[in-house]
Amino acid sequence: MEHKIKDHSNAAARFLKDEERATWHDETLWFVRSKRDKAAQQLPEWESLREMASGIKAHTLSHLDKYLLAFEAKAKANGVHVHWATDAEEHNRIVYSILAKHKAKNVVKSKSMLTEECGLNHHLESQGISVVDTDLGEYIVQLRKEQPSHIVLPAIHLKKEDVSNTFHECLQTEKNNFDPAYLTNSARIVLREKFLEADAAITGVNFAVAETGSIVICTNEGNADLGVHSAPLHIACMGIEKLIPKAKHLGIFLRLLARSATGQPITSYSSHFRRPRKGQEMHIVLVDNGRTQQLGRKDFKDSLKCIRCGACLNTCPVYRRSGGHSYHNSVAGPIGAILAPNLDMRKNADLPFASTLCGSCTNVCPVKINIHEQLWSWRQILMKEWYGSPAKKASMKAMAFVLSRPRMYKLSGKIGRKIMQWLPGLVNNRLNPWHKNREMPQAPRQSFNEWYEKNKR
Amino acid sequence: MKVALFIPCYIDQFFPKVAIATLQVLEKVGCEVFYPVNQTCCGQPMANAGYASLANSCNKNFIQNFYGFDYIVSPSGSCVAHVKEHLHYKPREKEAAIMRNNVYELTEFLTDVVKVVNVGAYFPHKVGLHTSCHGQRMLGLSSMSERVGPSFSKPEQLLNEVKGLQLMRPARVDECCGFGGTFCVTEEAVSVRMGQDRIRDHAANEVEYITGGDVSCLMHLEGILKRQKSRIKVVHIAEILNTKWSIK
Numbered sequence: 001m002e003h004k005i006k007d008h009s010n011a012a013a014r015f016l017k018d019e020e021r022a023t024w025h026d027e028t029l030w031f032v033r034s035k036r037d038k039a040a041q042q043l044p045e046w047e048s049l050r051e052m053a054s055g056i057k058a059h060t061l062s063h064l065d066k067y068l069l070a071f072e073a074k075a076k077a078n079g080v081h082v083h084w085a086t087d088a089e090e091h092n093r094i095v096y097s098i099l100a101k102h103k104a105k106n107v108v109k110s111k112s113m114l115t116e117e118c119g120l121n122h123h124l125e126s127q128g129i130s131v132v133d134t135d136l137g138e139y140i141v142q143l144r145k146e147q148p149s150h151i152v153l154p155a156i157h158l159k160k161e162d163v164s165n166t167f168h169e170c171l172q173t174e175k176n177n178f179d180p181a182y183l184t185n186s187a188r189i190v191l192r193e194k195f196l197e198a199d200a201a202i203t204g205v206n207f208a209v210a211e212t213g214s215i216v217i218c219t220n221e222g223n224a225d226l227g228v229h230s231a232p233l234h235i236a237c238m239g240i241e242k243l244i245p246k247a248k249h250l251g252i253f254l255r256l257l258a259r260s261a262t263g264q265p266i267t268s269y270s271s272h273f274r275r276p277r278k279g280q281e282m283h284i285v286l287v288d289n290g291r292t293q294q295l296g297r298k299d300f301k302d303s304l305k306c307i308r309c310g311a312c313l314n315t316c317p318v319y320r321r322s323g324g325h326s327y328h329n330s331v332a333g334p335i336g337a338i339l340a341p342n343l344d345m346r347k348n349a350d351l352p353f354a355s356t357l358c359g360s361c362t363n364v365c366p367v368k369i370n371i372h373e374q375l376w377s378w379r380q381i382l383m384k385e386w387y388g389s390p391a392k393k394a395s396m397k398a399m400a401f402v403l404s405r406p407r408m409y410k411l412s413g414k415i416g417r418k419i420m421q422w423l424p425g426l427v428n429n430r431l432n433p434w435h436k437n438r439e440m441p442q443a444p445r446q447s448f449n450e451w452y453e454k455n456k457r
Numbered sequence: 458m459k460v461a462l463f464i465p466c467y468i469d470q471f472f473p474k475v476a477i478a479t480l481q482v483l484e485k486v487g488c489e490v491f492y493p494v495n496q497t498c499c500g501q502p503m504a505n506a507g508y509a510s511l512a513n514s515c516n517k518n519f520i521q522n523f524y525g526f527d528y529i530v531s532p533s534g535s536c537v538a539h540v541k542e543h544l545h546y547k548p549r550e551k552e553a554a555i556m557r558n559n560v561y562e563l564t565e566f567l568t569d570v571v572k573v574v575n576v577g578a579y580f581p582h583k584v585g586l587h588t589s590c591h592g593q594r595m596l597g598l599s600s601m602s603e604r605v606g607p608s609f610s611k612p613e614q615l616l617n618e619v620k621g622l623q624l625m626r627p628a629r630v631d632e633c634c635g636f637g638g639t640f641c642v643t644e645e646a647v648s649v650r651m652g653q654d655r656i657r658d659h660a661a662n663e664v665e666y667i668t669g670g671d672v673s674c675l676m677h678l679e680g681i682l683k684r685q686k687s688r689i690k691v692v693h694i695a696e697i698l699n700t701k702w703s704i705k
Binding site: 008009012013016022026030037040041043044046047315317318321322353354355356357358359360362363364376379380382383384388392393396397399400401403404405406409413416417433434436437438439440441442443444446447448449450451452453456 | 464466468469470471472473474476477480492494495496497498500502503504505506507508509510511512514515517518590591594595601602603604605606629632633635636637638640641642643644645646647648649650651652654676677679680681683684
């Protein structure tokens with residue numbers, strides 16, 4: 001099991017091998033975080049907005065059953081078909097069955113981390129349905145057959161040269177034309193055709209309002225709107241935690257979301273969908289996929305407050321230096337590291353350890369999720385459930401044994417320091433990960449304790 | 458004022474000079490300082506590695522050594538934050554609760570409890586301050602770049618009064634150095650890269666010293682500096698405050 005614990009760390013080391021790219025990745029995301037800081041600083045009421053948003057989410061989560069049923073009733077009254085899916089598989093099955101009923105072959109999708117989480121594209125493609133991700137970044141990673149590496153900036157791990165090469169290969173654009181405007185326009189031409197020939201549009205949901213039965217989708221490219229407005233069928237897929245009670249609460253979340261995500265005062269398109277337009281059919285799929293289980297975990301239920309702004313990824317010094325793919329989960333970064341173990345503890349046991357617990361994630365979170373504390377709590381559970389290596393447990397036991405016995409602690413400290421002084425080779429070698437790129441601290445002749453006994457007693 | 462000196466295990470073993478400086482600073486500002494000689498470790502290394510369940514005997518030992526003092530003071534924000542958040546021991550939970558409340562990091566103790574303005578120190582150097590995460594974000598020793606609110610810093614407040622000291626702020630004022638306890642070995646590559654980046658940020662200010670309130674971060678940065686054969690040195694804030702004494 002030890003190799004599992006080391007997964008993130010190995011992937012991160014591979015990412016860091018390309019120093020220049022790692023620097024660029026770090027600086028680009030830091031730029032986004034700095035923009036977020038400036039945007040937040042412009043609102044003196046920022047901290048109270050966070051407090052309100054967190055409170056509304058806490059209230060909603062503790063009455064989720066009530067609000068979900070209210071939402072369903074309203075949506076149905078609006079002429080929307082509502083479906084419930086307990087897990088990813090059921091979600092995929094439902095979406096497929098709706099598409100099959102309409103004999104839909106070409107689907108345009110706007111960015112949705114939920115469908116990513118459920119592996120929807122793969123499922124539909126295996127049934128002979130073509131799915132095109134229409135968000136530019138998402139389209140790029142789709143062409144490369146990769147997962148998004150960031151929940152808001154899916155292709156942030158790629159440089160324009162990578163995009164140019166991908167487009168040259170898949171869309172026959174000019175080789176070595178790195179001009180972002182040229183590349184964007186090339187994608188736009190292809191995507192426009194996809195929109196026109198689409199039989200169905202699948203979208204995610206940023207917020208679902210229980211009071212009105214309506215949903216809100218935020219994009220910067222307007223691609224969700226284009227899809228929904230041109231296709232005869234709209235399927236919106238949402239996790240059950242996306243709910244908020246009333247339309248009047250939207251203002252709080254929309255102000256927080258864009259500023260936290262990119263530093264924009266508001267996303268370019270905040271589109272509200274309440275009922276299908278004439279001649280269109282609208283479906284909403286409400287997905288659990290482990291969310292009620294997480295709701296039942298006392299220490300982790302607050303992770304469901306997440307509005308997927310990505311601020312914790314941008315600020316995380318570990319994420320910025322390891323890249324999203326090192327998290328081997330649809331949602332990367334600190335928030336992903338507290339959501340993923342809920343879905344699969346064994347597979348994701350390494351993620352809560354991919355953090356220094358610096359706490360910056362908790363500070364930027366617009367809904368005040370105590371992310372770093374949850375990372376700490378997951379570590380306790382994962383090690384208790386035996387997902388740590390036996391060697392790690394044995395060394396921790398030995399450490400605890402020595403450190404709780406003052407005389408043994410003093411003696412082993414003395415021996416340890418002597419070894420470091422007399423036989424530095426025992427410590428300064430390749431087996432010591434500290435020594436690989438750092439010098440060891442110098443062992444002093446005397447511990448403080450020894451100094452104190454001599455000089456102060 | 459009965460103050461118990463809490464010297465974390467790795468400071469005791471590897472950085473006795475920081476402990477001595479802390480003791481002397483506290484005495485010079487008029488505290489009656491006691492050093493419980495049977496103290497060992499607060500249990501943070503085990504707890505952060507996911508084995509808080511194994512730290513019970515450390516907690517017991519901590520309570521045995523430190524209960525009954527007016528204040529517990531330590532030159533390590535990280536260990537203080539751990540005690541504040543995680544010191545529990547079922548048979549002595551009442552005592553643990555009191556101790557979670559009266560444990561202080563050195564600079565916050567000096568500014569908030571002793572209310573020292575000028576410690577009369579003299580350190581004629583260009584110094585960069587590394588704001589360690591646990592001290593800053595968990596203990597609130599200074600305002601945080603992510604939060605909206607008034608700007609303040611307890612360690613800066615003290616350093617600003619040190620004669621001759623030129624304090625420099627790195628561009629990323631409060632980013633983590635990458636030490637992170639066992640993280641520094643389990644995620645060696647990221648840890649080192651984070652440390653190198655912090656150093657680059659300070660080096661851009663042409664500092665002679667990097668200081669801070671946590672020896673662990675400084676130990677990590679020092680390890681990288683030495684490997685790089687850099688001329689920048691690290692020094693704990695207690696060592697700066699302990700220079701040339703004459704309290705005004």
